[in-house]
Amino acid sequence: MVLREGGETSNPPDEGRIGFGGLLPRGFEFEIARVSPPCKNRGMGSRSLFWFRRDLRLQDNPALLAAMDAADEVLGLFIMDQEIADRAGAFRNAYLADSLRALNESMNGRLAVIWGDPQDVLTDVIARYSISSVHVSEEFAPYGVARDRDLEEAGISLVKTGSIYAVAPGRVRKPDGTNYRVYTPFYRAWLTHGWRAPAGMADAERFLAPKPTDQLFPDWKAPEGADLQSAGEVAALRRWQAYRDEGLDEYDQARNIPGIPGTSRLSPHLRWGEIHPRTILAELGDSSAHAVFRKEIAWREFYADVLHHYPQTSRDYYAPQFAQMRYDEPGEKFERWCEGKTGYPIVDAAMRQLTSEGWMHNRCRMIVASFLVKDLHIEWQHGAKFFMKYLIDNDVASNSHGWQWTAGCGTDASPYYRVFNPVDQGKRFDGEGTYIRKYVPELRHLPADSIHEPWNFLDGYSFGYSKRIVDHAQERLESLARLDEIKARKPEYNA
Ligand SMILES: Cc1cc2nc3c(=O)[nH]c(=O)nc-3n(C[C@H](O)[C@H](O)[C@H](O)COP(=O)(O)OP(=O)(O)OC[C@H]3O[C@@H](n4cnc5c(N)ncnc54)[C@H](O)[C@@H]3O)c2cc1C
Numbered sequence: 001m002v003l004r005e006g007g008e009t010s011n012p013p014d015e016g017r018i019g020f021g022g023l024l025p026r027g028f029e030f031e032i033a034r035v036s037p038p039c040k041n042r043g044m045g046s047r048s049l050f051w052f053r054r055d056l057r058l059q060d061n062p063a064l065l066a067a068m069d070a071a072d073e074v075l076g077l078f079i080m081d082q083e084i085a086d087r088a089g090a091f092r093n094a095y096l097a098d099s100l101r102a103l104n105e106s107m108n109g110r111l112a113v114i115w116g117d118p119q120d121v122l123t124d125v126i127a128r129y130s131i132s133s134v135h136v137s138e139e140f141a142p143y144g145v146a147r148d149r150d151l152e153e154a155g156i157s158l159v160k161t162g163s164i165y166a167v168a169p170g171r172v173r174k175p176d177g178t179n180y181r182v183y184t185p186f187y188r189a190w191l192t193h194g195w196r197a198p199a200g201m202a203d204a205e206r207f208l209a210p211k212p213t214d215q216l217f218p219d220w221k222a223p224e225g226a227d228l229q230s231a232g233e234v235a236a237l238r239r240w241q242a243y244r245d246e247g248l249d250e251y252d253q254a255r256n257i258p259g260i261p262g263t264s265r266l267s268p269h270l271r272w273g274e275i276h277p278r279t280i281l282a283e284l285g286d287s288s289a290h291a292v293f294r295k296e297i298a299w300r301e302f303y304a305d306v307l308h309h310y311p312q313t314s315r316d317y318y319a320p321q322f323a324q325m326r327y328d329e330p331g332e333k334f335e336r337w338c339e340g341k342t343g344y345p346i347v348d349a350a351m352r353q354l355t356s357e358g359w360m361h362n363r364c365r366m367i368v369a370s371f372l373v374k375d376l377h378i379e380w381q382h383g384a385k386f387f388m389k390y391l392i393d394n395d396v397a398s399n400s401h402g403w404q405w406t407a408g409c410g411t412d413a414s415p416y417y418r419v420f421n422p423v424d425q426g427k428r429f430d431g432e433g434t435y436i437r438k439y440v441p442e443l444r445h446l447p448a449d450s451i452h453e454p455w456n457f458l459d460g461y462s463f464g465y466s467k468r469i470v471d472h473a474q475e476r477l478e479s480l481a482r483l484d485e486i487k488a489r490k491p492e493y494n495a
Contacts, residue, residue: 046071047208049131051122052078052111053139054164055273056103057233060198063161067135070159073208075129076107079122080115080218088389091358094222095231095392099272101217102232112210113217118147122156129208135159137273140169140304141396142311164270165301166195166277169308172301179309182413186305187298198279227357228392229265236269237279244283252292258350258361259434264293265359267393270300277301303401306411314400315381322409324486328377336469337372338386340439343468345452346426347371349439356439358392363429369406370420375475377482380407408483417483419476426452440465 048071050064056078058064067074078100085093104111114121122134138160139145148158163169172189173179180186222228229235243264247254254262269275277297284290307313317323336342340351350364360368365387372383380403387403388394404410408417430436433451437444442465443451454460455468 044072046132047073047075047129049075049077049122049125049129049134051134051136051158052076052103053136053144053273054271055137055276056099057236057274057276058103058106058202058204059200059233059237060276060279061137061162061202061273062196062199063135063137063159064202065199066159066161067133068202068206070133070135072206074206075112075125075131075208075210076103076110077112077114077121077125077210078103079118080113080216081118082115085218088394089358090220090223091226091228091390091392092394093218093220094226094228095268095358096272097218097220098228098231099274102234102274104215104217106233107204107207110204110207110209112214114214115216119151119154119156122151125214126156129210133157133159135161137161138163138168140165140308142307142314143396145311162196164273164276165304166190166281166297167193167301169301169305172305179305180302181306181411183299183302183411184413186302187295190298190301195278195281198276198282222358225356229268229357229359231268231272231274231392233274236266236274239264239269240266240275240280248293249287249289251289253289255292255296256363256429258353258364259430259432259438263362267395268359271393271395300395300398302411303397306401307397313404314396317409318401318404318411319409321486322407326377326482326485327379330378330382333376333469334372334378334382336466337368337376337378337383341466342371342470343455343466344371344422344426344472345433345436345440345443345454346430347422348466349430349436352439353435354387354390358390360387360391361435363425364435365402366406367420367422367425369403370418371422373407374419374479375422375470375472377475377479380404380409417480419479421476422472423452 048067050067055061055063064074088096100111100113112125114125125131126134134156136148136158139148140163152158167190170179172186172193174185174189180189243266247261247264250262254260256262266275266280270277277300281294281297284294306318310318337347337351338355340348340355342348342351346364347368350360350368353364354360369380369383372378373380384399384403387399388396391399401410405412406418412418426436432448433443433446436451442463443454445459445463446454446457450457450460454465461467
């Protein structure tokens with residue numbers, strides 16, 4: 001039953017994979033969990049190290065199972081990098097702190113958390129705990145790739161098993177061996193490629209108890225009054241099961257309506273690897289709602305694949321001619337966008353959702369991104385950076401490419417340059433104004449027929465709502481004029 005994939009150079013223990021519709025029987029999960037690399041050191045009091053990075057879970061974690069198969073005891077370690085923590089906002093840090101506490105609980109209090117530079121920490125820990133092998137899930141985003149390469153060059157070898165994706169970036173190829181640049185053909189090939197069945201559960205009893213001085217958990221808390229969703233593997237599995245049973249069948253109808261809980265909100269759990277996409281994909285069926293959900297998971301995989309092939313696009317333009325466009329410096333208007341005070345109700349509601357919950361609905365991410373780039377003429381990187389600071393699901397591939405898609409300089413295969421009309425978008429996707437009323441108290445008094453255009457109504461500004469910082473109709477024309485100046489054509493696609 002165990003299939004081998006061509007071109008795999010590392011040593012994944014779970015080479016079994018399944019295609020769409022070809023789910024393997026439940027018992028196979030056990031078989032998968034037991035297929036592991038040759039165990040050189042078991043039975044000799046040996047110790048391996050599992051370095052938790054973007055995989056804060058015990059279930060369906062092949063790299064952790066590989067660490068367990070490699071030695072008698074496993075030290076589970078999270079390295080807290082002060083530099084990254086300083087860049088992250090309070091929401092991100094609070095979510096991570098919660099997730100680490102949850103992981104520690106499921107490890108019976110045996111998670112090591114050590115602050116410092118990964119090379120210094122690993123060198124020290126390997127010596128102090130007599131570690132024979134260091135195990136990780138492979139990273140694909142530019143920062144992680146560079147960090148791992150530096151470690152290996154410094155002589156710390158990493159046993160890489162699996163990744164945070166159903167299909168690792170770089171695997172899905174066109175018949176001629178090149179990568180896909182357009183989502184739909186990528187999606188078809190991704191389905192055909194298939195993915196592994198979920199792996200089993202790691203045995204928490206096999207973790208080595210670290211010294212108390214190696215358990216320096218951060219005490220980051222969410223800002224006062226913030227509404228942060230629960231972190232951790234148990235929370236992730238509960239959220240997935242509840243959504244699978246109660247929301248998933250309406251996903252195709254509900255996913256674009258920000259005023260209702262129509263999407264799964266699994267993104268923070270996926271970002272931190274509290275659940276693996278395999279676990280989710282294995283439970284999807286054939287209905288149209290399930291198919292749409294599978295397609296959204298595939299967007300995450302597509303963007304990771306694109307970033308893998310074009311690592312510079314985490315910050316640079318995917319379509320380089322857009323770097324030549326005329327942009328405005330981020331000044332006061334940018335501040336108003338950040339604060340949710342642009343005078344456009346749906347934009348302001350969305351930005352306030354971001355700064356109060358550390359999360360934003362996908363439809364609204366597109367609306368505010370379009371507004372920043374096409375109404376305020378500010379480069380997408382400024383918005384992406386602000387998102388990365390606040391989002392608890394901050395993911396460089398989905399974020400940079402979500403921004404570039406909306407800005408018109410990304411992988412969007414459409415022949416059109418889209419400019420979202422914030423009023424029409426509000427009317428269309430938040431017709432009753434439920435979402436706006438939730439986040440913008442100054443507009444709560446307005447009924448559905450006036451909440452999207454308060455400037456047209458006498459009492460529109462009675463409770464201090466901001467006046468519009470720009471006129472959308474004019475800025476739309478300005479945006480098209482600037483596009484014309486660079487004579488931008490869509491990137492040449494030959495998929
Ligand atoms: C400007 C912009 C920035 C974004 N930044 C991020 C980011 O930093 N991190 C992030 O995870 N997603 C990002 N996205 C994608 C998307 O908005 C979120 O994944 C989604 O809103 C998460 O909510 P959910 O879990 O309820 O999604 P659901 O609708 O329940 O979808 C299930 C899962 O599919 C994946 N997914 C869904 N839509 C997309 C998409 N458009 N692109 C990639 N993956 C998707 C996510 O992993 C999501 O959890 C961004 C989109 C845009 C337009």
